[in-house]
Amino acid sequence: MNKHETLDVIIIGGSYAGLSAAMALGRSLRNVLIIDSGLACNRQTPYSHNFITQDGATPGELSSRAKSQVLKYPTVKFLNGLAVSGMKTKSGFTITTQTAEVFHARKLVFATGIKDIMPDIKGFAECWGISVVHCPYCHGYELRNQKTGIMANGERAFHLAGLVNNLTDNLTILTSGKAGFDATQMATLDRNKIEIVETEIDEIAHQNGQIQNVLFKDGRQSDFRALYAALPFKQHSDIPLSMGCELTEPGYIKVNDLQETTIGGVYACGDNSAMMRSVATAVYTGNLTGAVINRELTAEQF
CATH class of the missing domain: 3.50.50.60 (FAD/NAD(P)-binding domain)
Incomplete structure (x- = not known):
């Protein structure tokens, strides 16, 4: 040329x-x-x-x-x-x-x-696009029926919860801080038995990008297998x-x-x-x- x-x-x-x-x-x-x-x-x-x-x-x-x-x-x-x-x-x-x-x-x-822009959470980047994902249309079917978390808060978390709730009956919203839902949203989440965890995430334990456990800063851990993250x-x-x-x-x-x-x-x-x-x-x-x-x-x- x-x-x-x-x-x-x-x-x-x-x-x-x-x-x-x-x-x-x-x-x-x-x-x-x-x-x-x-x-x-x-x-x-x-x-x-x-x-x-x-x-x-x-x-x-x-x-x-x-x-x-x-x-x-x-x-x-x-x-x-x-x-x-x-x-x-x-x-x-x-x-x-x-x-x-x-x-x-x-x-x-x-x-x-x-x-x-990745959060400062150990293990997050290694799982991104594999078991920590952004889109239920791109990844949701493959992650269906798994214990699933949504790393978001407020309107974005509520929107994702409605979509992902159709893919699993074991869903938790991880807000890493005080939840920002209004009364109507809280009632909807409660009706659909979606738990909210406000404790900050400390680490995502994984094997080759596949989540094994999510570790929280208060010492607790939970065996999630999939996370949706709004970055x-x-x-x-x-x-x-x-x-x-x-x-x-x-x-x-x-x-x-x-x-x-x-x-x-x-x-x-x-x-x-x-x-x-x-x-x-x-x-x-x-x-x-x-x-x-x-x-x-x-x-x-x-």
Whole structure:
């Protein structure tokens, strides 16, 4: 690839959303460069679910198969690297990598995902994506009928409890502090026999990411086998914010119905801009992004 040429599109992030956008663009003969650091947020998850035709495949299998299919289109190239800065120019955008490589494109896509902020609990990170999970749609069926805890409080915990209650009759909410439920919520939880534990968690004892016990700071322990955790997060890449892309109140990149950010010519797709965090959503928003960009390029050229 000639680094001095202006590409049609640079896609930062080469997981499901980025690859999906690249396929749509490659099939329209657009010159595309995907830059990916290889740090997908679900890299520790053993299996991917709730994506029709691919239910039960590993995340690595899915991304490897997708990458091989996308790169069959000759106008799509893939660079293993880390994009560290971006700049808007008169003709489009410039992206610089950690190794000081500079690339130019008319349009820019962020498919960079989000980064979960892990709590300071021993064993938590090792279990994340395996037996400590975020989504009952992605993981709930496999964890059904297990002794299950929800690590959250207030509205988020109440919402998760309603979903997970259908998957197990042994459910406890672990608030790690004073419970923040109103009287109506407390009555609902009590009616569904959902216990609330306010004691802080000290450690998650596990074997290869599978929970054996949850240890509390008062010395008690409980043999949970699954935990749902509502974690705070931040954008995996700082570039969108540094270029002026606005974020929503929860911290997602703000996009419209066509995946356009608040910066003209810049798009975002996948987990960085969607509350519904799933492979299926990432693939859909990536596909839409590719189609919208191709339409824009066509309007500019035709």
